[in-house]
Amino acid sequence: MEDVQVVAMLVRRCIAGDATAWEEIVQTYNRRIYNICYRFAGTSDDAQDLTQEVFIKMYRTLSSYDASKGAFVTWVTTITRNLLVDHFRKTKQDRMTDSMDSTASDHEDAQPLSEQIPDQSAPPDARVRQRELSDTVHQALGKLSPELREAVILRDLQDMDYKDIASVLRVPEGTVKSRINRGRAELGRLLQRTYRQVM
Amino acid sequence: MPDRTKNDHTSNGMQCNEFDLLLSDALDGVLSGTVLDRFQTHARICKTCGPLLAEAEAGRTWLKGLTEVEPPASLVSNILASTTGVDTQRLRTMTRAPQPRISWWEHAQASYLEPMWAIVRQPRFAMSFGMAFFALSVSLTVAGVKPSDLGQISLRPSAIRRTYYNTQARVVRYVDNVRPVLEVQAALRGIKRNMNPAEPGPAKQKERKNDTTQQPEQKQDRNYSQTGEKLILASDPLGPSNRDLPVVSVTTYRRFV
Numbered sequence: 001m002e003d004v005q006v007v008a009m010l011v012r013r014c015i016a017g018d019a020t021a022w023e024e025i026v027q028t029y030n031r032r033i034y035n036i037c038y039r040f041a042g043t044s045d046d047a048q049d050l051t052q053e054v055f056i057k058m059y060r061t062l063s064s065y066d067a068s069k070g071a072f073v074t075w076v077t078t079i080t081r082n083l084l085v086d087h088f089r090k091t092k093q094d095r096m097t098d099s100m101d102s103t104a105s106d107h108e109d110a111q112p113l114s115e116q117i118p119d120q121s122a123p124p125d126a127r128v129r130q131r132e133l134s135d136t137v138h139q140a141l142g143k144l145s146p147e148l149r150e151a152v153i154l155r156d157l158q159d160m161d162y163k164d165i166a167s168v169l170r171v172p173e174g175t176v177k178s179r180i181n182r183g184r185a186e187l188g189r190l191l192q193r194t195y196r197q198v199m
Numbered sequence: 200m201p202d203r204t205k206n207d208h209t210s211n212g213m214q215c216n217e218f219d220l221l222l223s224d225a226l227d228g229v230l231s232g233t234v235l236d237r238f239q240t241h242a243r244i245c246k247t248c249g250p251l252l253a254e255a256e257a258g259r260t261w262l263k264g265l266t267e268v269e270p271p272a273s274l275v276s277n278i279l280a281s282t283t284g285v286d287t288q289r290l291r292t293m294t295r296a297p298q299p300r301i302s303w304w305e306h307a308q309a310s311y312l313e314p315m316w317a318i319v320r321q322p323r324f325a326m327s328f329g330m331a332f333f334a335l336s337v338s339l340t341v342a343g344v345k346p347s348d349l350g351q352i353s354l355r356p357s358a359i360r361r362t363y364y365n366t367q368a369r370v371v372r373y374v375d376n377v378r379p380v381l382e383v384q385a386a387l388r389g390i391k392r393n394m395n396p397a398e399p400g401p402a403k404q405k406e407r408k409n410d411t412t413q414q415p416e417q418k419q420d421r422n423y424s425q426t427g428e429k430l431i432l433a434s435d436p437l438g439p440s441n442r443d444l445p446v447v448s449v450t451t452y453r454r455f456v
């Protein structure tokens with residue numbers, strides 16, 4: 001995906017204070033980071049905040065990147081993942097407080113997935129249907145445990161190889177594969193159940 | 200979930216855990232020959248692995264159908280503003296446009312005063328400046344300085360010396376006046392100490408587990424559970440307590456243009 005020499009040069013220029021080099025890094029990686037954050041955190045607002053936090057962290061720690069230890073994209077993904085863990089742990093606290101404050105009926109999560117998905121009797125416009133389908137899969141992804149969710153996001157949405165995922169998650173490759181299997185199967189089960197109920 | 204190790208089917212020479220290890224490779228289409236044959240046979244005869252293969256395949260297909268989403272148009276400029284503090288887009292338009300001649304004062308205003316004023320205008324700094332001004336005015340009032348006096352200050356050495364001795368005399372008188380009060384307070388403290396046992400010192404701050412924010416990224420080992428001892432694979436809303444959260448405090452701009 002990346003030319004090691006080009007990226008190394010870009011990082012060096014950036015550390016030397018070249019603002020255009022930093023802008024190039026931001027332009028190259030913002031889409032990828034935003035997508036990982038969006039699929040993991042679930043909302044565009046959270047994804048925007050998290051993406052900015054990732055770049056702030058990158059900007060502050062750029063000099064600690066060591067090209068001999070791995071690709072820049074793996075380093076960037078590791079920063080992203082670490083911030084997602086922090087975000088999850090922080091919002092988990094909020095969710096626990098919320099669940100104590102609100103009743104189950106006014107909580108979106110309390111609804112079964114089949115009731116959350118859009119009405120299937122809507123006009124059978126292919127694009128509308130495609131969007132509804134994407135929304136349903138996106139919602140189902142949010143139901144997976146964070147360990148399974150991050151594994152399938154990195155593999156199936158970001159096309160990373162198992163070795164790099166293992167490096168980002170700091171677990172053995174066998175564990176990565178097992179989580180991917182379970183994540184996919186869990187998602188398959190969730191969506192199968194949803195569509196069986198609706199159709 | 201069924202215990203896969205006890206559910207092994209060895210009749211075709213493959214066990215469930217081996218099947219699990221090969222599952223992702225099978226879906227990637229990289230299995231071939233006898234391994235693929237054994238894998239397929241196991242999927243047909245095993246009541247656990249057969250459905251697992253079908254579900255994993257379905258899940259993968261759903262995921263592959265998800266397309267990339269477009270980040271908001273303002274994201275890049277917001278990132279640049281929150282990192283370098285420079286809106287490069289605006290900068291580029293400025294450098295392209297012909298620059299009118301400006302005086303040194305306008306230049307100084309634009310380069311130094313405006314950025315400083317922008318910082319001062321931020322609520323937290325404004326608050327700090329307000330507090331500093333308040334503290335200064337309180338100190339001056341306590342020291343007996345009136346704003347009207349400031350205009351009459353004489354900076355001649357003899358006048359400064361006179362002001363110094365006057366102020367010193369005032370401080371000595373003040374200390375003499377409050378001495379009885381201080382003595383009473385000290386006596387009260389002594390009585391209190393004799394009545395209560397020694398108070399404990401400030402509690403040593405509990406070491407944060409799982410907080411690795413200060414380490415280099417590649418050495419950080421984080422997981423979603425708070426205890427750092429064992430992975431919690433399901434998001435249990437009633438999971439272990441998580442009071443020691445790392446707080447990420449950064450300024451992000453969402454509606455910055």
Ligand SMILES: [Zn+2]
Binds near residue numbers: 249
């Ligand atoms: Zn089996």
